[in-house]
Amino acid sequence: MAAIGINHFLALSAVVFCIGVYGMLTRRNAIAVLMAVELMFNAVNITLVAFARYVTPETATGQVVAAFTIAVAAAEATVALAIVLLIYQHHRGIDVDKVNFMKW
Amino acid sequence: MLENAWLIPVFPLIAMVAIMLVTHRNRMLSAGLSIAAMSIAFIWSWAIALTVWNNPEAQRFSFEWLDLGPSMHIPLGIQIDGLTAMMLIVVSTVALMVNIYSVGYMHDDPLFSRYFAYLSLFGMAMLTLVLADNYFLMFVSWELVGLASYLLIGFWFEKQSASDAGKKAFITTRLGDLGFLIGLLMLYAAVGSLAFKDVNGAVQNGTLTGGYLTVAALCLFAGAVGKSAQVPLHVWLPDAMEGPTPVSALIHAATMVVAGVYLVARSLILFGVAQDASMVVAWIGIITSLMAATIGLVQNDIKRVLAYSTVSQLGYMIMALGLGGFTASMFHLMTHAFFKALLFLGAGSVIHAVHTNDIREMGGLHSKMKITSWTFLIAALAIAGVPPLSGFWSKDEIVAASAGHPVFMALTLLVAFMTAFYMFRLYFLTFTGTPRDHHRSDHAHESPLTMTGPLMFLAFLSIVSGFVGMPWLHHGFSSVVYIGEPHHAEFHLSTAIIATSVGLSGIALAYLMYYKRAIDPEKIAASVKGIYTTLYNKYYFDEAYDVLFIRPYYVVCDAWFWFDKTIVDGMVNGAGDLGMFWSRVNAWFDETFVDGAVNGVGIVTRAFGLTVRHLQTGRVQNYAFVVFATMVIIWLLQ
Numbered sequence: 001m002a003a004i005g006i007n008h009f010l011a012l013s014a015v016v017f018c019i020g021v022y023g024m025l026t027r028r029n030a031i032a033v034l035m036a037v038e039l040m041f042n043a044v045n046i047t048l049v050a051f052a053r054y055v056t057p058e059t060a061t062g063q064v065v066a067a068f069t070i071a072v073a074a075a076e077a078t079v080a081l082a083i084v085l086l087i088y089q090h091h092r093g094i095d096v097d098k099v100n101f102m103k104w
Numbered sequence: 105m106l107e108n109a110w111l112i113p114v115f116p117l118i119a120m121v122a123i124m125l126v127t128h129r130n131r132m133l134s135a136g137l138s139i140a141a142m143s144i145a146f147i148w149s150w151a152i153a154l155t156v157w158n159n160p161e162a163q164r165f166s167f168e169w170l171d172l173g174p175s176m177h178i179p180l181g182i183q184i185d186g187l188t189a190m191m192l193i194v195v196s197t198v199a200l201m202v203n204i205y206s207v208g209y210m211h212d213d214p215l216f217s218r219y220f221a222y223l224s225l226f227g228m229a230m231l232t233l234v235l236a237d238n239y240f241l242m243f244v245s246w247e248l249v250g251l252a253s254y255l256l257i258g259f260w261f262e263k264q265s266a267s268d269a270g271k272k273a274f275i276t277t278r279l280g281d282l283g284f285l286i287g288l289l290m291l292y293a294a295v296g297s298l299a300f301k302d303v304n305g306a307v308q309n310g311t312l313t314g315g316y317l318t319v320a321a322l323c324l325f326a327g328a329v330g331k332s333a334q335v336p337l338h339v340w341l342p343d344a345m346e347g348p349t350p351v352s353a354l355i356h357a358a359t360m361v362v363a364g365v366y367l368v369a370r371s372l373i374l375f376g377v378a379q380d381a382s383m384v385v386a387w388i389g390i391i392t393s394l395m396a397a398t399i400g401l402v403q404n405d406i407k408r409v410l411a412y413s414t415v416s417q418l419g420y421m422i423m424a425l426g427l428g429g430f431t432a433s434m435f436h437l438m439t440h441a442f443f444k445a446l447l448f449l450g451a452g453s454v455i456h457a458v459h460t461n462d463i464r465e466m467g468g469l470h471s472k473m474k475i476t477s478w479t480f481l482i483a484a485l486a487i488a489g490v491p492p493l494s495g496f497w498s499k500d501e502i503v504a505a506s507a508g509h510p511v512f513m514a515l516t517l518l519v520a521f522m523t524a525f526y527m528f529r530l531y532f533l534t535f536t537g538t539p540r541d542h543h544r545s546d547h548a549h550e551s552p553l554t555m556t557g558p559l560m561f562l563a564f565l566s567i568v569s570g571f572v573g574m575p576w577l578h579h580g581f582s583s584v585v586y587i588g589e590p591h592h593a594e595f596h597l598s599t600a601i602i603a604t605s606v607g608l609s610g611i612a613l614a615y616l617m618y619y620k621r622a623i624d625p626e627k628i629a630a631s632v633k634g635i636y637t638t639l640y641n642k643y644y645f646d647e648a649y650d651v652l653f654i655r656p657y658y659v660v661c662d663a664w665f666w667f668d669k670t671i672v673d674g675m676v677n678g679a680g681d682l683g684m685f686w687s688r689v690n691a692w693f694d695e696t697f698v699d700g701a702v703n704g705v706g707i708v709t710r711a712f713g714l715t716v717r718h719l720q721t722g723r724v725q726n727y728a729f730v731v732f733a734t735m736v737i738i739w740l741l742q
Contacts, residue, residue: 021732024728025732033724096724096725097725099722099723099724100721100723101722
């Protein structure tokens with residue numbers, strides 16, 4: 001069993017990201033979509049910290065960016081959940097397929 | 105007093121402006137203004153005349169009016185000499201009398217005030233005309249009197265014949281005025297000045313001579329022919345009788361129509377050198393005189409007889425001037441002004457009483473209107489040349505002036521005979537015998553004092569005005585009104601006897617025919633029917649002019665009208681139609697192609713948008729899919 005290297009982390013990240021993409025494109029529940037987006041964020045975070053650990057171990061650049069991403073993701077989640085709440089109040093539902101009233 | 109004489113015409117001018125602008129609502133005030141202004145002119149003129157009587161030397165007062173550099177400057181000014189003084193007296197006296205007379209005659213006219221404004225305008229213009237010291241000012245006032253004449257002939261403009269007569273007078277005299285203007289330009293071109301003094305000087309020192317002078321003099325004479333109603337431009341004067349009768353007395357008998365004679369008299373030094381022109385003047389004068397007298401024999405309109413008499417007497421004056429009889433002509437001008445104005449005013453008084461112009465409807469008016477009848481008789485005697493009335497003295501001088509030319513003398517006497525005849529035909533038919541129209545006669549009555557007063561005053565002048573020219577006077581008319589050297593007429597007993605007997609025989613013939621009825625005029629008329637009709641129709645002058653000038657003129661006008669209507673209008677309308685057509689083509693092009701292009705952009709954009717908008721599903725997941733798919737594609741491609 002080889003030692004855990006950067007490729008493992010990248011593979012994990014890719015898997016999680018693809019799961020996130022798949023979830024985001026397929027789930028009808030807006031909350032689930034948001035959760036899928038969170039998955040994608042975290043996949044990216046994994047990539048960032050992995051590169052930081054293996055490529056530039058002497059600096060903490062990747063970790064800092066990851067921390068920023070987490071903060072931004074939290075803000076995004078707040079705004080998105082607020083929108084979802086409002087949509088729910090208006091439409092009595094949060095099915096994203098139904099939320100197409102902003103199209104032409 | 106003399107240097108301020110330019111103020112004389114200013115008073116009537118002020119009166120005219122005041123009447124027009126201020127007092128026109130107050131009839132009597134308007135008339136009063138006009139009369140007051142003319143009274144000042146009247147008194148002033150007589151004062152000037154008295155001064156000039158003692159010192160006939162010409163005096164000139166001028167000022168620079170237009171200065172356009174050394175080559176062109178026109179001074180205006182007045183010249184006072186015997187001729188001017190005499191004209192001033194004639195104009196202001198007759199004008200004042202007519203003004204007063206008109207108060208009675210025009211009493212019921214709704215345009216009373218305007219009438220007096222016109223009279224004042226005329227007074228102003230005529231007084232300026234006789235005062236002018238140069239042809240330029242003379243021409244200006246000449247046109248102004250023409251305007252006043254036009255306005256007053258057509259005063260009763262609601263009558264078609266009156267407004268036509270006004271136009272006829274204006275246009276006919278304008279023909280002569282054209283000649284006058286050309287003459288002035290010729291004189292100015294040759295002399296460089298239009299002052300009488302300078303022009304006469306140029307003639308006397310020989311700078312202005314030969315054919316050029318003859319043509320210039322004839323051009324001036326053309327103006328006189330128009331204004332003084334000489335053949336062939338005499339046709340307007342009889343028609344001018346459409347105006348109110350006092351106007352006929354003032355303008356078309358005593359003053360304005362003698363402006364032409366005055367013009368020739370003023371220019372007589374020119375004519376003295378240009379002998380050919382003089383002969384033309386003399387012949388035109390005698391032909392006019394003869395022609396008008398013969399027409400006057402058979403007319404039935406009281407005013408027309410007087411009008412033809414005026415034309416005839418003007419011909420006398422013109423002829424005398426052509427023969428060099430300056431003093432004789434001017435003397436006759438003065439006496440004629442008085443007795444002809446009197447005749448017209450008397451006729452006006454008759455017309456006022458019987459409301460007709462036709463002497464066939466009058467008769468027996470003597471007992472009804474004594475003053476009118478007596479004054480008319482005095483004037484008729486004067487014009488017939490019965491001694492010692494004024495016409496006798498002046499007509500004698502005219503006959504004497506023609507003495508050197510047998511043809512002229514014979515014709516002059518013939519005219520004198522006819523004048524006496526038609527005047528007394530008029531008198532007998534109007535005032536004596538039995539009334540031929542009882543209805544009119546019964547309502548006839550003597551005119552008010554405003555009318556008979558001027559009649560009596562003019563009758564007085566008709567009697568005495570000849571005495572100033574009596575040949576025995578040491579200091580008389582001829583020592584004041586002359587050119588060159590004073591030329592004192594000698595009294596030829598034989599001439600006087602011949603002239604008087606000719607006049608008396610005319611009266612006698614009229615007496616036999618129209619008073620005694622010893623000779624039946626109808627029979628004579630029937631025996632020379634052709635001549636009678638010709639005379640009655642005034643030698644068919646109007647008809648001839650109608651055929652020779654007016655109809656061809658209309659034809660030409662019609663032709664031009666057709667040309668205008670068809671060709672010019674056609675071109676204009678064609679251009680318009682072409683423009684319209686081209687505009688339509690342009691519009692079609694614009695609407696089809698330009699608009700098409702513009703709209704096409706819109707349509708294409710819209711169609712594209714309509715097509716492409718289906719991509720915008722509004723489903724967030726679709727968008728996200730596109731994003732990811734694109735990224736994958738880009739990744740695969742690189």
